[in-house]
Amino acid sequence: xxxxxxxxxxxxxxxxxxxxxxxxxxxxxxxxxxxxxxxxxxxxxxxxxxxxxxxxxxxxxxxxxxxxxxxxxxxxxxxxxxxxxxxxxxxxxxxxxxxxxxxxxxxxxxxxxxxxxxxxxxxxxxxxxxxxxxxxxxxxxxxxxxxxxxxxxxxxxxxxxxxxxxxxxxxxxxxxxxxxxxxxxxxxxxxxxxxxxxxxxxxxxxxxxxxxxxxxxxxxxxxxxxxx
Numbered sequence: 001x002x003x004x005x006x007x008x009x010x011x012x013x014x015x016x017x018x019x020x021x022x023x024x025x026x027x028x029x030x031x032x033x034x035x036x037x038x039x040x041x042x043x044x045x046x047x048x049x050x051x052x053x054x055x056x057x058x059x060x061x062x063x064x065x066x067x068x069x070x071x072x073x074x075x076x077x078x079x080x081x082x083x084x085x086x087x088x089x090x091x092x093x094x095x096x097x098x099x100x101x102x103x104x105x106x107x108x109x110x111x112x113x114x115x116x117x118x119x120x121x122x123x124x125x126x127x128x129x130x131x132x133x134x135x136x137x138x139x140x141x142x143x144x145x146x147x148x149x150x151x152x153x154x155x156x157x158x159x160x161x162x163x164x165x166x167x168x169x170x171x172x173x174x175x176x177x178x179x180x181x182x183x184x185x186x187x188x189x190x191x192x193x194x195x196x197x198x199x200x201x202x203x204x205x206x207x208x209x210x211x212x213x214x215x216x217x218x219x220x221x222x223x224x225x226x227x228x
Contacts, residue, residue: 012061012065012066012068012077012078012079012080012081012082012083014063014064014065014066015047015049015051015052015055015064015066015205016205021049021050021052022048022049022050031052031205031206032050032051032052032053033053034051034053034054042055044057044064046059046062046064047063047064049064051064052066052204052205052206053205053206053207054066054067054068054155054158054174054207055067055068055204056068056157058071058078060078061077061078063078065078065080065081066080066081066082066204066205067080067081067084067155067204068080068155068157069084069087069155069156069157070155070156070157072087075087075090080204081200081202081204082199082204084185084200085185085186085187085196085199085200086196088143088146088150088185088186089194089195089196091139091142091143091146092143092194094135094139095136095139095140095143098132098133098135098136098139099132099136101128101132102129102132102133102136105125105128105129105132106129108125109122109125109126109129112125150181150182150185151178151181151182152172152175152181153172153174153175153176153181153184154172154174154175158172158174174207176208183200183201184200184202185200186200187199187200187201188200188201
């Protein structure tokens, strides 16, 4: 039971196999807001289901992923509703590890300038510092980009699809304000944000309507691109 619960927290999240999402069944007009350019309900020709809002099909995982952000080649898995927090924590923990390694190795490098040691050891010390600095810098840029998306209530796919909206300074229709956008990723309890527990509330199928803002349904292109 514990293993099953752990797996459910680390998987991105698939669309449930309910009649509301299958082809040819009763369609609740209020169950989704996003539609195709033609006004029809979004559906997946591979999974033969209707797509919930913010859901996309990944050809690599061969599944429709709830609130799909992107497919990460480093962990060989999709980043979606249920594991977005753990993806963020992976980046944060990796940055801290790079910073710890880079800072602690500086003292050893300085000592190597005054003490005799083989050239290969000096080379390895410099290689360690250089690698940790480069990786740490790249992770900082990568984390800053995803923090920007999170604060604006966007996923990576939505950023690519609605680049014109993002560059114009307009907010996403899912933007609930900075604090609520963070809780939508890290969970409702701030004191557990940086721990790999307490995932965000909800089921990934429906999303709250921002106060004082119309949740107008965006119209996707007719081909409804699938993301890899």
